[in-house]
Amino acid sequence: MAPSDHYTVQMVPSDHPYCRHVLPPDRPPVYALRPDPPVPGAPAGQWWPPRALDADWLRENVPDVLHVHFGFDSYTPEQLQQVVYVLRAAGSALVVTVHDLHNPHFTDRSRHLAQLDVLIPAADEVLTLTRPAAAEILARWDRAATVVPHPHIVPLDRIPARAADRPGRRRARWAGPGSAAADREIVIGVNAKDLRANVDPFSALPGVAGAVRRLRGRGVAARVRVDVREDPQDAEALGRLRAECAAYGFDLWEHGRLGDDALHADLRSLDVTVLPYAFGTHSGWLEMCRDLGVPVAVPDLGCFAGQATSPAIETFAPGDAAALADAVLALLDRRDAIRPADRSARRAQREAVAAEHERLYARALAAARSRQTVGA
Known part of the structure; x- marks a missing residue:
């Protein structure tokens, strides 16, 4: 034809x-x-x-x-x-x-x-x-x-047009354990979405807690922000998430559906986001983070790692708290090199x-x- x-x-x-x-x-x-x-x-x-x-x-x-x-x-x-x-x-x-x-x-x-x-x-x-x-x-x-x-x-018109318009992530500076306090607080996000079947934030909480402890050991201020829809698919899981976030001292943000601009602005405010998938194949959310230049830690399952070889992505073994903490720290250590997507390339x-x-x-x-x- x-x-x-x-x-x-x-x-x-x-x-x-x-x-x-x-x-x-x-x-x-x-x-x-x-x-x-x-x-x-x-x-x-x-x-x-x-x-x-x-x-x-x-x-x-x-x-x-x-x-x-x-x-x-x-x-x-x-x-x-x-x-x-x-x-x-x-x-x-x-x-x-x-x-x-x-x-x-x-x-x-x-x-x-x-x-x-x-x-x-x-x-x-x-x-x-x-x-x-x-x-x-x-x-x-x-x-x-x-x-x-x-x-x-x-959307292409919301992706920076030139490399000069694509700033790297702000980073907290440290020289190792016992160094001076960071110049700003690190924020690690855990996205629980609407607690659909393949999202398991509970498996990620020990790992991000470990990352926070290690950051604080370096003299870097850090906190965890878990976000979840206020109308989740699993109300019982939301109750458990509230309890576990309180026990860890994590912030829990329950919110309605966000418009694109609000969602993009929120993601850009994070230093690292953790996608706590329990199973799956590909992720549009991961692709959105790549567009925005948001570092992503994602489990090494399905085909998520096959979507890109971007330096803004790190994988970890599901359920391995130490591996997740390592992934978060690796992303933070190279955050200066992480940029949003290039409009012409996309x-x-x-x-x-x-x-x-x-x-x-x-x-x-x-x-x-x-x-x-x-x-x-």
């Missing part, structure tokens, strides 16, 4: 930061992108549960390419198989980006894997974000996935990501139409 040919793409969803940022930054895509269909009974702008994966709706509104990112957890494997049948009958292509090999909202991954057992074998093109994820996809489903890196999360990456999507869509649609011709 020639790149100039016009075709329709239905992303699932369309209105999501990741999905918006795989579009070209400065030109229209070569395809017509359809918006998310309205969800009956849901507020305007809510895309979930995605109607585009309802086989009856899809049969009447079939696109040339259906690109599944998120939201298929609302449908059973049998319902997803019906989606495949609709696409096959119409000669349309299925493209799947595997963001999650373990859905972060569910401890039991069996249903998620059963859904992927339908989508991945049926897909005309499979994409994922990291080489480790691609290796698991190949091992489990015998499909070669195209690795397309995670694009920026922070723009160039997005242009490449968008071009790769256009290439893969064209190839997927050519394969789908060829399959329909052979079956005619």
Whole structure:
């Protein structure tokens, strides 16, 4: 299929930061992108549960390419198989980006894997974000996935344009144990989000407590700020978090949903942020911190470490308090070298990501139409 040919793409969803940022930054895509269909009974702008994966709706509104990112957890494997049948009958292509090999909202991954057992074998093109994820996809489903890196999360116009505009993190100065007190207080953040299934702040608290003790031993003032949504998924866990933060002497900030500007400003105020994942695959939050130049300590599990080799990222063994303390101190020690993302680099990456999507869509649609011709 020639790149100039016009075709329709239905992303699932369309209105999501990741999905918006795989579009070209400065030109229209070569395809017509359809918006998310309205969800009956849901507020305007809510895309979930995605109607585009309802086989009856899809049969009447079939696109040339259906690109599944998120939201298929609302449908059973049998319902997803019906989606495949609709696409096959119409000669349309299925493209799947595997963001999650373990859905972060569910401890039991069996249903998620059963859904992927339908989508991945049926897909005309499979994409994922990291080489480790691609290796698991190949091992489990015998499909070669195209690795397309995670694009920026922070809007390009809010990422500094020049290196001179990208200051390093302020750092407390020390010369080792017994040195003079730091010129400012170090703030270590632990992000508990809404206490969804894959977030375990409790495992991180001993490690950050150890980091604080070691910093204070160097004469550096430090404190820990744990933040959590005031309306978490697990109210019982919130009660426990309050008690444990009080026992450690940590600040606990319970807050509502933050707008982007407030969230970015808060993250920039931290010297290090700890992402206390218990399981998972990739992280948009980690990518946002990279954009903002916020040092991140993340467990060495899933494919988080595969997202980047940035000096602003350190991994640690889950549940290993000493390793977490080491990671926090390593990030602080090189904080002067850590910068926010470069706008031109992120723009160039997005242009490449968008071009790769256009290439893969064209190839997927050519394969789908060829399959329909052979079956005619």
